[in-house]
Amino acid sequence: MTQPTQKSMTIHHAGQQRYTAHNTAGQQIIIDMTPDHPLGVGPMDAVFAALAACSMSDVVEILRKRRTPVQKYRVELTGLRDGEHQPPRYYHYLMRHVVSGEGITQEDVEKAAHLSHEKYCTVGASLNAEVEIEVVLEEG
Structure with missing residues:
Protein backbone atom coordinates (compact mmCIF):
# COMPACT_ATOMS: atom_id res chain seq x y z
CA MET A 1 0.00 0.00 0.00
CA VAL A 41 -11.78 34.33 -10.81
CA GLY A 42 -14.63 33.06 -8.67
CA PRO A 43 -14.27 29.79 -6.75
CA MET A 44 -16.21 27.65 -9.24
CA ASP A 45 -14.31 29.19 -12.16
CA ALA A 46 -11.13 28.08 -10.40
CA VAL A 47 -12.55 24.55 -10.11
CA PHE A 48 -13.51 24.60 -13.81
CA ALA A 49 -10.02 25.77 -14.77
CA ALA A 50 -8.36 23.15 -12.55
CA LEU A 51 -10.49 20.35 -14.03
CA ALA A 52 -9.81 21.42 -17.61
CA ALA A 53 -6.07 22.01 -17.07
CA CYS A 54 -5.67 18.66 -15.33
CA SER A 55 -7.32 16.80 -18.18
CA MET A 56 -5.53 18.82 -20.85
CA SER A 57 -2.17 18.07 -19.24
CA ASP A 58 -2.92 14.35 -19.42
CA VAL A 59 -4.09 14.54 -23.04
CA VAL A 60 -1.02 16.55 -24.13
CA GLU A 61 1.30 14.03 -22.44
CA ILE A 62 -0.51 10.97 -23.85
CA LEU A 63 -0.43 12.39 -27.39
CA ARG A 64 3.25 13.37 -26.99
CA LYS A 65 4.10 9.80 -25.98
CA ARG A 66 2.28 8.58 -29.12
CA ARG A 67 4.53 10.92 -31.14
CA THR A 68 1.66 13.16 -32.15
CA PRO A 69 2.42 16.43 -30.38
CA VAL A 70 -0.35 18.97 -29.91
CA GLN A 71 -0.12 22.19 -31.92
CA LYS A 72 -3.39 23.84 -30.85
CA TYR A 73 -5.65 22.83 -27.99
CA ARG A 74 -8.53 24.30 -26.05
CA VAL A 75 -11.24 22.92 -23.81
CA GLU A 76 -14.72 24.38 -23.65
CA LEU A 77 -16.21 23.42 -20.29
CA THR A 78 -19.80 23.89 -19.18
CA GLY A 79 -21.50 22.70 -16.03
CA LEU A 80 -25.06 22.11 -14.89
CA ARG A 81 -25.82 23.23 -11.36
CA ASP A 82 -28.44 21.66 -9.13
CA GLY A 83 -30.68 24.29 -7.57
CA GLU A 84 -32.57 21.85 -5.35
CA HIS A 85 -29.76 21.05 -2.92
CA GLN A 86 -28.13 23.41 -0.46
CA PRO A 87 -25.51 24.33 -1.19
CA PRO A 88 -26.21 24.02 -4.93
CA ARG A 89 -23.67 21.79 -6.63
CA TYR A 90 -22.58 21.01 -10.14
CA TYR A 91 -23.77 17.55 -11.09
CA HIS A 92 -22.78 17.43 -14.76
CA TYR A 93 -19.78 18.75 -16.68
CA LEU A 94 -19.49 18.79 -20.47
CA MET A 95 -15.86 19.02 -21.54
CA ARG A 96 -15.36 19.62 -25.25
CA HIS A 97 -11.74 18.97 -26.32
CA VAL A 98 -10.68 20.79 -29.50
CA VAL A 99 -7.23 19.52 -30.49
CA SER A 100 -5.11 19.74 -33.60
CA GLY A 101 -1.65 18.62 -34.57
CA GLU A 102 0.07 16.68 -37.30
CA GLY A 103 -1.08 13.06 -37.28
CA ILE A 104 -3.65 13.52 -34.49
CA THR A 105 -6.96 11.79 -35.17
CA GLN A 106 -10.27 12.20 -33.40
CA GLU A 107 -9.86 8.61 -32.18
CA ASP A 108 -6.47 9.50 -30.61
CA VAL A 109 -7.99 12.46 -28.76
CA GLU A 110 -10.99 10.40 -27.64
CA LYS A 111 -8.75 7.67 -26.21
CA ALA A 112 -6.50 10.19 -24.47
CA ALA A 113 -9.46 12.11 -23.01
CA HIS A 114 -11.07 8.93 -21.72
CA LEU A 115 -7.79 7.81 -20.14
CA SER A 116 -7.53 11.17 -18.44
CA HIS A 117 -11.07 11.07 -17.08
CA GLU A 118 -11.02 7.41 -16.08
CA LYS A 119 -7.46 6.96 -14.83
CA TYR A 120 -5.20 10.01 -14.51
CA CYS A 121 -6.92 13.32 -13.72
CA THR A 122 -6.75 13.83 -9.95
CA VAL A 123 -9.05 16.87 -10.04
CA GLY A 124 -11.81 14.88 -11.75
CA ALA A 125 -11.31 11.97 -9.37
CA SER A 126 -11.55 14.35 -6.41
CA LEU A 127 -14.77 15.88 -7.75
CA ASN A 128 -16.26 12.39 -8.13
CA ALA A 129 -15.24 11.21 -4.68
CA GLU A 130 -16.85 11.39 -1.30
CA VAL A 131 -14.31 13.70 0.30
CA GLU A 132 -13.96 14.18 4.02
CA ILE A 133 -13.52 17.80 5.07
CA GLU A 134 -12.22 18.30 8.58
CA VAL A 135 -12.63 21.77 10.11
CA VAL A 136 -10.35 23.09 12.87
CA LEU A 137 -10.85 26.55 14.38
CA GLU A 138 -8.04 28.67 15.81
CA GLU A 139 -7.96 32.21 17.06
CA GLY A 140 -5.55 34.29 15.03
Missing part, protein backbone atom coordinates in the same frame (compact mmCIF):
# COMPACT_ATOMS: atom_id res chain seq x y z
CA THR A 2 1.36 3.43 -0.91
CA GLN A 3 1.58 6.18 1.66
CA PRO A 4 -0.75 9.15 1.31
CA THR A 5 0.78 12.39 0.06
CA GLN A 6 0.01 15.77 1.51
CA LYS A 7 -0.38 19.10 -0.25
CA SER A 8 -0.73 22.43 1.52
CA MET A 9 -1.99 25.86 0.57
CA THR A 10 -2.61 28.98 2.64
CA ILE A 11 -5.44 31.34 1.74
CA HIS A 12 -5.56 34.92 3.04
CA HIS A 13 -8.53 37.27 3.15
CA ALA A 14 -7.56 40.33 1.12
CA GLY A 15 -10.59 42.49 1.90
CA GLN A 16 -14.20 42.46 0.76
CA GLN A 17 -14.78 39.09 -0.95
CA ARG A 18 -11.24 38.72 -2.29
CA TYR A 19 -8.79 35.98 -1.30
CA THR A 20 -5.21 35.13 -2.24
CA ALA A 21 -4.16 31.51 -2.16
CA HIS A 22 -0.43 30.66 -1.92
CA ASN A 23 1.09 27.24 -2.38
CA THR A 24 4.29 26.11 -0.68
CA ALA A 25 6.34 27.19 -3.73
CA GLY A 26 5.07 30.76 -3.33
CA GLN A 27 2.83 30.79 -6.40
CA GLN A 28 -0.56 32.42 -6.00
CA ILE A 29 -4.06 32.54 -7.39
CA ILE A 30 -6.60 35.26 -6.67
CA ILE A 31 -10.14 34.15 -5.89
CA ASP A 32 -12.46 37.12 -6.13
CA MET A 33 -16.20 37.35 -5.56
CA THR A 34 -16.44 41.15 -5.40
CA PRO A 35 -19.23 42.35 -7.70
CA ASP A 36 -17.35 45.35 -9.13
CA HIS A 37 -13.97 45.00 -10.83
CA PRO A 38 -12.90 41.53 -9.68
CA LEU A 39 -9.16 40.92 -9.86
CA GLY A 40 -9.41 37.15 -10.03
Whole structure:
Protein backbone atom coordinates (compact mmCIF):
# COMPACT_ATOMS: atom_id res chain seq x y z
CA MET A 1 0.00 0.00 0.00
CA THR A 2 1.36 3.43 -0.91
CA GLN A 3 1.58 6.18 1.66
CA PRO A 4 -0.75 9.15 1.31
CA THR A 5 0.78 12.39 0.06
CA GLN A 6 0.01 15.77 1.51
CA LYS A 7 -0.38 19.10 -0.25
CA SER A 8 -0.73 22.43 1.52
CA MET A 9 -1.99 25.86 0.57
CA THR A 10 -2.61 28.98 2.64
CA ILE A 11 -5.44 31.34 1.74
CA HIS A 12 -5.56 34.92 3.04
CA HIS A 13 -8.53 37.27 3.15
CA ALA A 14 -7.56 40.33 1.12
CA GLY A 15 -10.59 42.49 1.90
CA GLN A 16 -14.20 42.46 0.76
CA GLN A 17 -14.78 39.09 -0.95
CA ARG A 18 -11.24 38.72 -2.29
CA TYR A 19 -8.79 35.98 -1.30
CA THR A 20 -5.21 35.13 -2.24
CA ALA A 21 -4.16 31.51 -2.16
CA HIS A 22 -0.43 30.66 -1.92
CA ASN A 23 1.09 27.24 -2.38
CA THR A 24 4.29 26.11 -0.68
CA ALA A 25 6.34 27.19 -3.73
CA GLY A 26 5.07 30.76 -3.33
CA GLN A 27 2.83 30.79 -6.40
CA GLN A 28 -0.56 32.42 -6.00
CA ILE A 29 -4.06 32.54 -7.39
CA ILE A 30 -6.60 35.26 -6.67
CA ILE A 31 -10.14 34.15 -5.89
CA ASP A 32 -12.46 37.12 -6.13
CA MET A 33 -16.20 37.35 -5.56
CA THR A 34 -16.44 41.15 -5.40
CA PRO A 35 -19.23 42.35 -7.70
CA ASP A 36 -17.35 45.35 -9.13
CA HIS A 37 -13.97 45.00 -10.83
CA PRO A 38 -12.90 41.53 -9.68
CA LEU A 39 -9.16 40.92 -9.86
CA GLY A 40 -9.41 37.15 -10.03
CA VAL A 41 -11.78 34.33 -10.81
CA GLY A 42 -14.63 33.06 -8.67
CA PRO A 43 -14.27 29.79 -6.75
CA MET A 44 -16.21 27.65 -9.24
CA ASP A 45 -14.31 29.19 -12.16
CA ALA A 46 -11.13 28.08 -10.40
CA VAL A 47 -12.55 24.55 -10.11
CA PHE A 48 -13.51 24.60 -13.81
CA ALA A 49 -10.02 25.77 -14.77
CA ALA A 50 -8.36 23.15 -12.55
CA LEU A 51 -10.49 20.35 -14.03
CA ALA A 52 -9.81 21.42 -17.61
CA ALA A 53 -6.07 22.01 -17.07
CA CYS A 54 -5.67 18.66 -15.33
CA SER A 55 -7.32 16.80 -18.18
CA MET A 56 -5.53 18.82 -20.85
CA SER A 57 -2.17 18.07 -19.24
CA ASP A 58 -2.92 14.35 -19.42
CA VAL A 59 -4.09 14.54 -23.04
CA VAL A 60 -1.02 16.55 -24.13
CA GLU A 61 1.30 14.03 -22.44
CA ILE A 62 -0.51 10.97 -23.85
CA LEU A 63 -0.43 12.39 -27.39
CA ARG A 64 3.25 13.37 -26.99
CA LYS A 65 4.10 9.80 -25.98
CA ARG A 66 2.28 8.58 -29.12
CA ARG A 67 4.53 10.92 -31.14
CA THR A 68 1.66 13.16 -32.15
CA PRO A 69 2.42 16.43 -30.38
CA VAL A 70 -0.35 18.97 -29.91
CA GLN A 71 -0.12 22.19 -31.92
CA LYS A 72 -3.39 23.84 -30.85
CA TYR A 73 -5.65 22.83 -27.99
CA ARG A 74 -8.53 24.30 -26.05
CA VAL A 75 -11.24 22.92 -23.81
CA GLU A 76 -14.72 24.38 -23.65
CA LEU A 77 -16.21 23.42 -20.29
CA THR A 78 -19.80 23.89 -19.18
CA GLY A 79 -21.50 22.70 -16.03
CA LEU A 80 -25.06 22.11 -14.89
CA ARG A 81 -25.82 23.23 -11.36
CA ASP A 82 -28.44 21.66 -9.13
CA GLY A 83 -30.68 24.29 -7.57
CA GLU A 84 -32.57 21.85 -5.35
CA HIS A 85 -29.76 21.05 -2.92
CA GLN A 86 -28.13 23.41 -0.46
CA PRO A 87 -25.51 24.33 -1.19
CA PRO A 88 -26.21 24.02 -4.93
CA ARG A 89 -23.67 21.79 -6.63
CA TYR A 90 -22.58 21.01 -10.14
CA TYR A 91 -23.77 17.55 -11.09
CA HIS A 92 -22.78 17.43 -14.76
CA TYR A 93 -19.78 18.75 -16.68
CA LEU A 94 -19.49 18.79 -20.47
CA MET A 95 -15.86 19.02 -21.54
CA ARG A 96 -15.36 19.62 -25.25
CA HIS A 97 -11.74 18.97 -26.32
CA VAL A 98 -10.68 20.79 -29.50
CA VAL A 99 -7.23 19.52 -30.49
CA SER A 100 -5.11 19.74 -33.60
CA GLY A 101 -1.65 18.62 -34.57
CA GLU A 102 0.07 16.68 -37.30
CA GLY A 103 -1.08 13.06 -37.28
CA ILE A 104 -3.65 13.52 -34.49
CA THR A 105 -6.96 11.79 -35.17
CA GLN A 106 -10.27 12.20 -33.40
CA GLU A 107 -9.86 8.61 -32.18
CA ASP A 108 -6.47 9.50 -30.61
CA VAL A 109 -7.99 12.46 -28.76
CA GLU A 110 -10.99 10.40 -27.64
CA LYS A 111 -8.75 7.67 -26.21
CA ALA A 112 -6.50 10.19 -24.47
CA ALA A 113 -9.46 12.11 -23.01
CA HIS A 114 -11.07 8.93 -21.72
CA LEU A 115 -7.79 7.81 -20.14
CA SER A 116 -7.53 11.17 -18.44
CA HIS A 117 -11.07 11.07 -17.08
CA GLU A 118 -11.02 7.41 -16.08
CA LYS A 119 -7.46 6.96 -14.83
CA TYR A 120 -5.20 10.01 -14.51
CA CYS A 121 -6.92 13.32 -13.72
CA THR A 122 -6.75 13.83 -9.95
CA VAL A 123 -9.05 16.87 -10.04
CA GLY A 124 -11.81 14.88 -11.75
CA ALA A 125 -11.31 11.97 -9.37
CA SER A 126 -11.55 14.35 -6.41
CA LEU A 127 -14.77 15.88 -7.75
CA ASN A 128 -16.26 12.39 -8.13
CA ALA A 129 -15.24 11.21 -4.68
CA GLU A 130 -16.85 11.39 -1.30
CA VAL A 131 -14.31 13.70 0.30
CA GLU A 132 -13.96 14.18 4.02
CA ILE A 133 -13.52 17.80 5.07
CA GLU A 134 -12.22 18.30 8.58
CA VAL A 135 -12.63 21.77 10.11
CA VAL A 136 -10.35 23.09 12.87
CA LEU A 137 -10.85 26.55 14.38
CA GLU A 138 -8.04 28.67 15.81
CA GLU A 139 -7.96 32.21 17.06
CA GLY A 140 -5.55 34.29 15.03
